[in-house]
Amino acid sequence: MKQTEAFRSKDLVSSLTARLAQAVTRPIKIMEVCGSHTMSIFHHGIRDLLPADMQLLSGPGCPVCVTPQGYIDSAIELARSQDVILASFGDMLRVPGTQSSLLKEKAAGHDIRVLYSPLDALEIAAATPARQVVFLGVGFETTAPVVAVTILDAAKRGLNNFSVFSAHKLVPPAMEALCADSGLQVDGFLCPGHVSTVIGLEPYRFLAEQHHKPAVIAGFEIVDILHALLLIAEMLRLDKPAAVNAYPRAVSDAGNPTAREILQRVFMPSDSVWRGLGLIRKSGLQIRPEFARFDAAVRFGLKETETQTPNGCSCGDILRGLKTPPQCPLYKKVCTPQTPMGACMVSSEGTCAAYYKYIVD
Amino acid sequence: MDVVSLAHGSGGSLTGALINDLFRRHFENPYLTEAHDAARLPILSGKTAFTTDSYVISPLQFPGGNIGKLAVCGTVNDLAMSGARPLYLSCGFIIEDGLPLSLLETIVRSMADAAREAGVLVVTGDTKVVNRGAADKLFINTAGIGEIPPGIDICGSNATPGDVVIVSGSLGDHGATILLEREQLGLAANLASDCGPLGGLVAAMLSVCPQIRVLRDPTRGGLATALNEIASQSRVGIELDEASIPIKPAVRGVCEMLGLDPLYLANEGKLAAIVPAEMAEQILAAMKNHVYGKEAAIIGRVLAQPVGRLFMRTPYGSRRILDVMVSDPLPRIC
Numbered sequence: 068m069k070q071t072e073a074f075r076s077k078d079l080v081s082s083l084t085a086r087l088a089q090a091v092t093r094p095i096k097i098m099e100v101c102g103s104h105t106m107s108i109f110h111h112g113i114r115d116l117l118p119a120d121m122q123l124l125s126g127p128g129c130p131v132c133v134t135p136q137g138y139i140d141s142a143i144e145l146a147r148s149q150d151v152i153l154a155s156f157g158d159m160l161r162v163p164g165t166q167s168s169l170l171k172e173k174a175a176g177h178d179i180r181v182l183y184s185p186l187d188a189l190e191i192a193a194a195t196p197a198r199q200v201v202f203l204g205v206g207f208e209t210t211a212p213v214v215a216v217t218i219l220d221a222a223k224r225g226l227n228n229f230s231v232f233s234a235h236k237l238v239p240p241a242m243e244a245l246c247a248d249s250g251l252q253v254d255g256f257l258c259p260g261h262v263s264t265v266i267g268l269e270p271y272r273f274l275a276e277q278h279h280k281p282a283v284i285a286g287f288e289i290v291d292i293l294h295a296l297l298l299i300a301e302m303l304r305l306d307k308p309a310a311v312n313a314y315p316r317a318v319s320d321a322g323n324p325t326a327r328e329i330l331q332r333v334f335m336p337s338d339s340v341w342r343g344l345g346l347i348r349k350s351g352l353q354i355r356p357e358f359a360r361f362d363a364a365v366r367f368g369l370k371e372t373e374t375q376t377p378n379g380c381s382c383g384d385i386l387r388g389l390k391t392p393p394q395c396p397l398y399k400k401v402c403t404p405q406t407p408m409g410a411c412m413v414s415s416e417g418t419c420a421a422y423y424k425y426i427v428d
Numbered sequence: 429m430d431v432v433s434l435a436h437g438s439g440g441s442l443t444g445a446l447i448n449d450l451f452r453r454h455f456e457n458p459y460l461t462e463a464h465d466a467a468r469l470p471i472l473s474g475k476t477a478f479t480t481d482s483y484v485i486s487p488l489q490f491p492g493g494n495i496g497k498l499a500v501c502g503t504v505n506d507l508a509m510s511g512a513r514p515l516y517l518s519c520g521f522i523i524e525d526g527l528p529l530s531l532l533e534t535i536v537r538s539m540a541d542a543a544r545e546a547g548v549l550v551v552t553g554d555t556k557v558v559n560r561g562a563a564d565k566l567f568i569n570t571a572g573i574g575e576i577p578p579g580i581d582i583c584g585s586n587a588t589p590g591d592v593v594i595v596s597g598s599l600g601d602h603g604a605t606i607l608l609e610r611e612q613l614g615l616a617a618n619l620a621s622d623c624g625p626l627g628g629l630v631a632a633m634l635s636v637c638p639q640i641r642v643l644r645d646p647t648r649g650g651l652a653t654a655l656n657e658i659a660s661q662s663r664v665g666i667e668l669d670e671a672s673i674p675i676k677p678a679v680r681g682v683c684e685m686l687g688l689d690p691l692y693l694a695n696e697g698k699l700a701a702i703v704p705a706e707m708a709e710q711i712l713a714a715m716k717n718h719v720y721g722k723e724a725a726i727i728g729r730v731l732a733q734p735v736g737r738l739f740m741r742t743p744y745g746s747r748r749i750l751d752v753m754v755s756d757p758l759p760r761i762c
Contacts, residue, residue, distance in 0.1 A: 415687075426749065
C-alpha cells in the first residue's frame, strides 16, 4: 500500500497536470484500450484535470463488453442442461444474451457459480464427478494463461468432467483493426498495463512504426496515467511517436515468456467476433486440438452464433472512439446498467457504464 | 453431537426444554418470564419507534460476531437511527433440522450479550424447526420497539443545504469480512465485522445536539447507497471528500484486488449522520468519546444542487458521481 500511495501523490498530480497543459498544443484524442484504465480515469475524475484540448476515448478493452451475445446465449443453453455446472467470473453474469442473462438463469435455479480463479473450477469438478463443469473463458492475454494452466492441471489430474468455453481475445489484433479503419480519430494509445505484463512492449511497436501513433504502456494509479498521457502529448508535440513502457514496476519489456509459452501450448489464435466491432482476424484464442476434450465448444458442439446489434446502438462507434456515450440515441433512455442494450453498458468497465456511473450531467 | 430436531419444534416437551433451558435462561427478564402468549409492556409516552428485520447471513459465525449478535444489533440500530432509545425486542428462530445445539447456544448467548450491551430486553419469541433443506441452518427475525424522546425529529427528508455529513468510523469492514469468509479466497487479512449496537452512540450525539437531521446505518448497499437515498428523499445534493473518508487499509486492499468499492459494502456497526454545520464539531467530539465513534469523521456536506445526486470530490479536486448500487457487487475479471 505504501508504494501505491506514492502514485497517488497530490503534488505529483498537480505538477503532471501543469506539464500536460504545456505539452498539449493542439486538439488531441487518446484512446485508453483497457477497461481498468477506463475505470481508474473515471474513479479519479482524471478527465476534469486534463487540458481542454486533450480528449480521452475508451477503446475495446473490456473483455466482458466485447463478448458477443451469441456466446452468452450458448452459455445460457449450457447452464440450462441438468448435468452442467457453469463456472464464471462475476461480471459475466449480468451480461444480457438475446433472451436472458446468466444472473436470471441462476435465479431460476440453474447451477451457475462465481469463481475468483479458474483453478477453483477443478476442485468443483473433482468433487462432482457425475456432472460436467464448464468454465467460461473470457478475458485477454492477462487471464488466458491462468486458464491454460487450469487446462494443463486438469489434464495432469485426469479430470474428464472439466472444460472451458473459450472466448478469449487478443488485444494487439484489435488495435490493428482499429488502425486499419480509415475513420479512426485517435492520435495515440494508452496501452493496457495488465495485458502488457504478459505480452511486453514488442506487440505495440507497429502502432508507432506503421501508423505513426504513440503507444505508452501505463499503470493504473492516477500518477501512472497522467505520466503516460504526458509522454504521449510530448511525442505528439515533437512528432516523434514511439512505443514506450511507462509501467516498468510491473511490466518488463519482454513481457512474461513463461506465461506466453503456457498460453501457446494450450491455445492457438483464431478469428473472433467482437461485440460492437465484428469479426477480427486472428484476434481470438481457440483451444488446440490436442486438448479438445477440455474444449466445451467441441464437447457440447457449441457455436457462437452471430447476433444483431440492437437498433440504434452505437457501441461499435463508441469502441472505435467515433462517438461518446451521450451521442448514442439509446444511452440513458433505454440503455442503463439495469437494462443494458449494448456492449459498452454491460460491464462496470464499459465506457457507457462508466459514463453513466461517474459523469456529472 | 446434540442437534436441534423436528421434535424441538413440535410444541411438546423438547420445545419446552429448548425454551426454558436456552432462550429463557439467556434472555431472562420479568416480561419474558411471565410466559404469556404475548409480552405485556407499559405503554410509552410520546412517539414509539417500531421496526423488524430478518437475518439469514451465511456463514452463521464470522470474525467479529455471529448471526445472533447481528440480529440484535441490526434491529437495535434501526431503532436508534430514528433517534429512539431501543427498549424491547422480539425474536423468532427458524431452525433447520440438525443444527448443533451447542452452536445455537453460542448464538443465543451472544444475542443476550448484545442485548445487555444495548440495554434492550428480549420480551417475546418464537421457535420453528423445519425440514433439512427448507432453511439454511438458522434464520432469525427480530422486531424492536423504542421510545423517541420529545423534540427529536430524525428523518431521511430532513437534510438541508449547508448541513454536514459525519460517519462514525471506518467503512466496509463487515462487507469485506463476510466476503472473505464466504468466498474462502485464502486472503489473509486481519479483518473483523464491525457489528455493534449504536443506541448509546446516538444517545450521546443527541445529548449535544437534539436537532440532528438524519441518521442512517449504512448496511446493505453501503454508505453510497444510504446517502443516495437521503439525497433523493431530502431533494438535495451531497458531496463527499474522498481523502476524509475512513477506510481500513485491509478493506481498501481487498476491494482493490477484487474490483469492489468499499463505499458499497455493508456495515453493521456504523452510522452516517447529517447534522447542522454549526453543531458538527461538538457532535464529532461527543462521538469520538464513545467506544463506537472513536474514528468518527466529517466527510462531506449537503448542497442545494443537483437534487438527488451524491458526488465524490477527489483529493485532486476532480469530481465523480457515486450512484446507487444496481445489485450485489460482482467481482471483475481483471
